[in-house]
Structures are given as structure tokens and as C-alpha cells.
Amino acid sequence: SAVISQKPSRDICQRGTSLTIQCQVDSQVTMMFWYRQQPGQSLTLIATANQGSEATYESGFVIDKFPISRPNLTFSTLTVSNMSPEDSSIYLCSVTDPRTSTDTQYFGPGTRLTVL
Amino acid sequence: GENVEQHPSTLSVQEGDSAVIKCTYSDSASNYFPWYKQELGKGPQLIIDIRSNVGEKKDQRIAVTLNKTAKHFSLHITETQPEDSAVYFCAARRTGYSTLTFGKGTMLLVSP
Numbered sequence: 001s002a003v004i005s006q007k008p009s010r011d012i013c014q015r016g017t018s019l020t021i022q023c024q025v026d027s028q029v030t031m032m033f034w035y036r037q038q039p040g041q042s043l044t045l046i047a048t049a050n051q052g053s054e055a056t057y058e059s060g061f062v063i064d065k066f067p068i069s070r071p072n073l074t075f076s077t078l079t080v081s082n083m084s085p086e087d088s089s090i091y092l093c094s095v096t097d098p099r100t101s102t103d104t105q106y107f108g109p110g111t112r113l114t115v116l
Numbered sequence: 117g118e119n120v121e122q123h124p125s126t127l128s129v130q131e132g133d134s135a136v137i138k139c140t141y142s143d144s145a146s147n148y149f150p151w152y153k154q155e156l157g158k159g160p161q162l163i164i165d166i167r168s169n170v171g172e173k174k175d176q177r178i179a180v181t182l183n184k185t186a187k188h189f190s191l192h193i194t195e196t197q198p199e200d201s202a203v204y205f206c207a208a209r210r211t212g213y214s215t216l217t218f219g220k221g222t223m224l225l226v227s228p
Contacts, residue, residue: 001162004159031214033215041220041221042205042218042219042220042221043160043205043218045215045216048214048215092159092160096214103148103150103165103167103209104150104162104165105150105162105216106162107152107159107160107161107162108159109158109159110158110159112157
């Protein structure tokens with residue numbers, strides 16, 4: 001299965017600032033996803049990032065707040081902009097691995113963000 | 117869109133007992149149903165999945181059953197161990213879509 005790493009693993013930030021989260025995969029993957037998991041809650045999809053095209057955002061999430069880059073088939077970044085305490089969450093990168101199955105979705109370890 | 121309901125929200129069992137977590141889905145076009153285990157401080161880990169052309173799948177102490185008619189699927193863990201303690205999420209994906217819809221999660225606590 002795909003091995004996914006995220007940086008940073010955690011951070012504490014001041015309101016009004018921005019944080020960029022990196023996601024690195026050990027193999028080329030077509031589909032990359034960014035999720036948010038608020039404390040004690042389930043996973044909510046922010047956007048789908050495909051290489052060579054604009055990210056597709058889910059309802060309630062906008063590009064100005066969560067800009068995403070996907071420069072190649074193994075890397076993506078998510079920026080949380082102009083942060084407020086409500087942005088305190090775990091942010092998870094996820095991929096489907098064509099080497100195994102286009103259905104199977106794997107998750108990274110997450111980035112734990114606290115906004116003061 | 118798809119809606120996935122998961123029950124119970126918390127489940128406490130004694131070591132060695134069985135645990136069952138149930139999910140229902142709303143979209144009859146859904147055809148892929150994975151289960152994830154999330155330990156404290158970690159990302160979700162895929163533990164088992166099932167597709168709509170199969171009624172049951174087993175992997176050692178873990179099994180998943182699917183009832184397409186009733187639109188529900190269940191995770192069964194036998195001979196539970198303390199290391200099974202975690203939050204478990206079910207999910208569903210609709211045919212032709214790339215995204216998963218998750219249930220709200222079940223916190224499983226296995227007491228020694």
C-alpha cells in the first residue's frame with residue numbers, strides 16, 4: 001500500500017496566520033484528497049487534488065481559505081489561510097493507490113493544528 | 117447525496133468478547149464499503165473492505181457482512197484484545213464517484 005507522510009505532524013499557530021501542510025507519497029498516485037477531522041468528529045472531505053488541474057472543493061470549503069497545490073503525482077500541499085480557533089483540527093491527506101486498487105483509499109498520519 | 121449512519125457511538129466489551137458495529141447507507145448505487153481503525157494520535161488505517169458483489173469477507177478475527185437489500189453492513193471483531201481499542205469508521209462510495217462518505221465513528225473500548 002502507499003506510504004504517506006505529512007509535515008508538520010503538529011503545530012500551534014496564532015489566529016490570522018497561515019499554515020501550509022505538505023503531503024508526500026512514496027509512489028505516483030492519481031487521486032489525492034484532503035480531509036478535516038474536528039476534535040472527536042468524523043472525517044470531512046475538503047477537496048480532491050488531481051495533478052495538472054484545479055482542486056475540486058466540497059460544499060462549505062473555498063479555495064481562498066484552503067488553497068491546494070498538486071505539482072506532481074507524489075506531492076500536494078494544503079494551506080489553511082487566515083486561521084481562527086475554529087480551524088483547530090486534524091488535517092489528513094489521503095490517496096488511492098493504482099498499484100493495488102482504484103477503490104482502496106489510504107490515509108496519512110495527519111497534521112494536528114491548534115489555533116490560539 | 118450518500119448518508120452513512122453508524123451505531124453504536126461507543127462500545128465497551130471485555131477482552132475475549134465479540135464486538136459488532138453496524139452501518140446503514142442511503143444510496144443504493146453505493147458499491148464499496150471500507151472500514152477504518154483510528155488509534156489515538158494516528159491517521160485512519162484501512163482494516164477491511166467489501167464490494168457489493170460479495171456478501172461477507174473475513175480476515176482473521178475481523179469480518180464484514182453486507183446486506184444490499186437492507187442497505188446495511190457490519191464489522192465483526194471476535195476474541196477482542198485491548199489493542200483493538202480505537203475509533204472505528206465505516207464508509208461508503210457510490211458507483212462512479214471518487215469520494216468516500218464516512219459514518220460518525222464508534223469508540224471501542226476493550227477492557228482486560
